[in-house]
Amino acid sequence: MSLVDAPLPRGHAPSGRPSEPTVRAMEVGQHLIALALTIIGAIRAVGDGVPAAAAITAGLAILAWHTAGTFLPRKTLSPNAVVWWLVGFAAVWIAAVAVSPEFVWLAFLLWLLAGHLLPLRWGVAFSVFVFAVVAIAPILHHGTTSYANLFGPLIGGIFAFGISRGYLQLLHEAAERERLVTSLKLAQAEMSELQDELAVAQREAGAIAERTRISRDIHDTIAQALSSIRLIAHAANSRTEDPAAALSLRQVESLASDSLADVRRIVAELLPAELEDGALAAALERILDRARDEAGIAVELHVDETLPLLPTEVEVGLLRSAQSALANVRLHAAATRVVVSLIDAGDTVRMDIIDDGRGFDVAEWDQSSTIGASSYGLRFMRNRLRELGGGLDVESGPGEGTALSAYLPIRAADTGAASGTHPGDEEPA
CATH class of the missing domain: 3.30.565.10 (Histidine kinase-like ATPase, C-terminal domain)
Incomplete structure (x- = not known):
């Protein structure tokens, strides 16, 4: 189970993942730590008189369980499955510690995993339990212990757990930054759309206002003038007895009427389409x-x-x-x-x-x-x-x-x- 691929504990936002080189480096580093500590523990166990077969079997069991976590389906993995995998890993480790106290050094890996995979309260409780095993194992095997066996793992455990929690916080902050960047991009897109809509609305309003102004001006000037010309021609035609003048006046009246009809059509077309x-x-x-x-x-x-x-x-x-x-x-x-x-x-x-x-x-x-x-x-x-x-x-x-x-x-x-x-x-x- 890799620190960068495991689901976050409950109560944490979905993690923003580090870059691919960082992910690969952390995965390799975690497996190297597990391999190195297991090999060191097996070698020291054999040096302390533990049968080689038992020491190697314990070491292989630890590596097998740790490696199995890498092949768990990450996309469908639930937080409960991760917890049970960690509990199983702790059980295998305790069995190895029962074979030889030299395997207690793998507690550092457990503290790293606990800080990342468990909520803070349960992570602290799990870490205390692991430290208790580390402190008791030498006493059960040798009947005694030392300050180095107590304070060394204690300081290392606090350091490992703190690093793991700090990394978890970095993931949380990365997720928050990613969310804020996404939100900002959406807001910018919406603002751009609104600005486009506003520009269209302003152009439309300006066009309507100008068309309305032109329509009113035509109505108040040209249309009224043509209407007056038609009335004057009609009145003059009714008073004249000259056939040629009457014909000209009728032509003027007819031309004014036709022009007035054209002006009415133009004014009507200048009005907004919905109000034609x-x-x-x-x-x-x-x-x-x-x-x-x-x-x-x-x-x-x-x-x-x-x-x-x-x-x-x-x-x-x-x-x-x-x-x-x-x-x-x-x-x-x-x-x-x-x-x-x-x-x-x-x-x-x-x-x-x-x-x-x-x-x-x-x-x-x-x-x-x-x-x-x-x-x-x-x-x-x-x-x-x-x-x-x-x-x-x-x-x-x-x-x-x-x-x-x-x-x-x-x-x-x-x-x-x-x-x-x-x-x-x-x-x-």
């Missing part, structure tokens, strides 16, 4: 249907009948928040039911999203940014809503589901530009 029909409720219904079809989640949508026509930026902000929230539900909540409600709250519009998933600790989320990838989605959602003058309220608890309430002010909802009125819906006076 101008209905936030319809867009929410589509993404809820997608969640139901792809994830098997029961979905409900409730829309307040008194909800006014919302500005484009408000619709876009609420839609993006709903998309982010539903993505969190599908990926992290393990929910079976989601309810989305659009509520008219007077000067603000509120969107509530409630699921029956696993939930999380809101207090911990408010204080820390390490809850998981979903926490970043919630923070990005809150930041987006705050930029629009609104906010996000979160209510949740472990095992209690999650309730999100996103709210935005309805700014200038009574004007054509802010309310989402399309060009041409209002004719200039």
